[in-house]
Amino acid sequence: MQGIKEYLFGVIAAAILCAIVSQLVGKDGLLSAAVKLITGIFMLLTLVSPVLNLKISAPGEIFSDISLQADQITSSASDSTRETISGIIKEKTEAYILDKANLHGAALTVDVSLSESEIPEPVSVQISGNVSPYTRKILSETIEKDLGIATEAQIWN
Amino acid sequence: MRKLIVLILLAVIFAVPVSAQEYTAPEAPDEALGLMPVERTTFGQDLWTVVKGAVGKLQPELAAAVKICVALVAITMAVSLVSSMPGKSAKVVELVGVITAASLLLQQTGSMIRTGAETVTQLSEYGKLLLPVMTAALAAQGGITTSGTLYVSTTVFDALLTAGISAILIPLVYCFLALSVASCATGQDILKKLCDFAKWLSTWLLKTALYIFTGFIGVTGVVSGTADATALKATKLTMSGMIPVVGGILSEASEAVLVGVGVMKSTAGTYGLLAVIAIWIAPFLQIGIRYLLLKLTAAVCGVFGIKQISALISAFSDAMGLLLGMTSAICIILLISLTCFLKGVG
Numbered sequence: 001m002q003g004i005k006e007y008l009f010g011v012i013a014a015a016i017l018c019a020i021v022s023q024l025v026g027k028d029g030l031l032s033a034a035v036k037l038i039t040g041i042f043m044l045l046t047l048v049s050p051v052l053n054l055k056i057s058a059p060g061e062i063f064s065d066i067s068l069q070a071d072q073i074t075s076s077a078s079d080s081t082r083e084t085i086s087g088i089i090k091e092k093t094e095a096y097i098l099d100k101a102n103l104h105g106a107a108l109t110v111d112v113s114l115s116e117s118e119i120p121e122p123v124s125v126q127i128s129g130n131v132s133p134y135t136r137k138i139l140s141e142t143i144e145k146d147l148g149i150a151t152e153a154q155i156w157n
Numbered sequence: 158m159r160k161l162i163v164l165i166l167l168a169v170i171f172a173v174p175v176s177a178q179e180y181t182a183p184e185a186p187d188e189a190l191g192l193m194p195v196e197r198t199t200f201g202q203d204l205w206t207v208v209k210g211a212v213g214k215l216q217p218e219l220a221a222a223v224k225i226c227v228a229l230v231a232i233t234m235a236v237s238l239v240s241s242m243p244g245k246s247a248k249v250v251e252l253v254g255v256i257t258a259a260s261l262l263l264q265q266t267g268s269m270i271r272t273g274a275e276t277v278t279q280l281s282e283y284g285k286l287l288l289p290v291m292t293a294a295l296a297a298q299g300g301i302t303t304s305g306t307l308y309v310s311t312t313v314f315d316a317l318l319t320a321g322i323s324a325i326l327i328p329l330v331y332c333f334l335a336l337s338v339a340s341c342a343t344g345q346d347i348l349k350k351l352c353d354f355a356k357w358l359s360t361w362l363l364k365t366a367l368y369i370f371t372g373f374i375g376v377t378g379v380v381s382g383t384a385d386a387t388a389l390k391a392t393k394l395t396m397s398g399m400i401p402v403v404g405g406i407l408s409e410a411s412e413a414v415l416v417g418v419g420v421m422k423s424t425a426g427t428y429g430l431l432a433v434i435a436i437w438i439a440p441f442l443q444i445g446i447r448y449l450l451l452k453l454t455a456a457v458c459g460v461f462g463i464k465q466i467s468a469l470i471s472a473f474s475d476a477m478g479l480l481l482g483m484t485s486a487i488c489i490i491l492l493i494s495l496t497c498f499l500k501g502v503g
Contacts, residue, residue, distance in 0.1 A: 011351070012332045019345035043347070066312045070292065070305040077293035078301055081414055088410035096402065119395055121403060146402040 014046040086120040124153040180294040182425040183286040185432035192435040211438040226454040237461040273480040276440040281319040291498040294422035302381040311494040337472035341465040426499040437488040448477035
């Protein structure tokens with residue numbers, strides 16, 4: 001960028017110099033024609049020489065840095081959303097099981113585990129509390145049927 | 158009192174977390190904060206409050222600009238009067254007139270260029286704080302590809318344009334003014350041509366940057382938006398194929414979170430839009446009023462037949478036009494980007 005500034009100021013300085021020289025020489029005569037030619041060549045060299053030596057490098061770093069930032073922001077946001085949704089699903093699933101247990105007069109504590117997949121589904125459950133074998137059977141069947149948690153994934157304490 | 162404390166504690170303990178993360182727009186800078194509405198109503202009314210506040214602060218600027226314009230007309234009248242007198246001093250008088258007018262104009266133009274450059278920096282800095290918030294909110298809403306693409310494109314264009322303005326366009330405005338003064342003083346064609354080139358280059362760079370940005374946003378917006386919409390549809394299909402109770406729980410949970418994030422994104426986005434406009438509008442009006450007054454003064458001075466001074470004033474008004482273009486370009490990039498973020502997925 002500093003180079004561009006210097007280039008622009010160089011061109012302006014050259015143009016003003018050429019204009020002053022042309023003004024001093026006047027508009028008519030052989031000298032004026034010669035000065036016009038010389039100032040023209042001088043201006044051309046001033047304009048072209050830095051452009052010929054210009055080295056253009058690909059701005060790869062800025063793109064990769066910003067892409068990396070974008071990836072970090074989006075992945076952290078989607079992780080946070082997934083975490084929140086998982087929390088609500090866990091809470092609602094546990095409430096559902098406790099509700100069914102209450103209907104049968106059982107006082108239980110429930111801890112549901114969710115899958116690590118993109119859509120967090122209930123995969124296993126730990127149930128603690130005193131419950132009769134009959135109620136346990138009915139609850140186990142309800143959990144399998146309504147929540148899709150297989151009996152093998154239900155841990156009764 | 159004890160009951161109230163217990164109630165608050167219970168509310169905190171049993172509250173269902175709708176969103177784990179808060180998405181709030183960063184506070185507008187101090188100068189812009191004064192223009193922001195104290196209480197939020199509709200976007201239209203809030204925007205009107207910002208515009209009204211900016212117009213209200215314009216009075217001293219207008220008075221200063223009018224003073225300079227009156228002085229310029231007085232200089233032109235004096236030069237016209239003296240150069241019409243017999244003798245060979247007409248050229249010298251015109252040269253003195255051009256230099257006097259230029260020194261008068263350079264004072265206000267210098268401060269306007271600084272104001273323009275500061276506004277560009279402020280807009281860019283505010284964008285750097287606001288864009289990550291909007292990106293995260295849109296990603297949390299399911300627009301992962303769209304938000305990433307919008308963030309990358311806006312940040313890259315903003316960085317390139319801000320760097321370009323401070324390193325190329327602002328020096329180019331100074332060069333344009335120097336060339337204009339020299340061209341009007343000496344009457345050389347080459348200087349006039351270079352002057353036109355500097356103006357054309359500045360305008361072309363700004364226009365091209367905006368065309369590329371809007372084109373890029375348009376194309377990538379459609380492509381990434383479709384990808385996100387398809388992914389969301391696929392998720393909904395998977396949920397609908399699940400056991401009804403589980404599907405219902407999943408659907409309710411995701412719906413609650415998405416609605417919560419959507420509300421936060423909308424609030425942050427509209428605040429961001431207002432803040433960007435509040436940062437931009439006061440300098441825009443300050444420069445804009447000078448641009449219009451200088452155009453008028455150039456037309457009035459043209460009546461007195463002193464072409465050099467009229468051309469000089471016209472060139473300075475063109476420089477103001479370039480400054481308006483620079484500040485507005487960054488503002489437009491941020492406004493387009495924020496609107497895309499607010500539009501969301503699909």
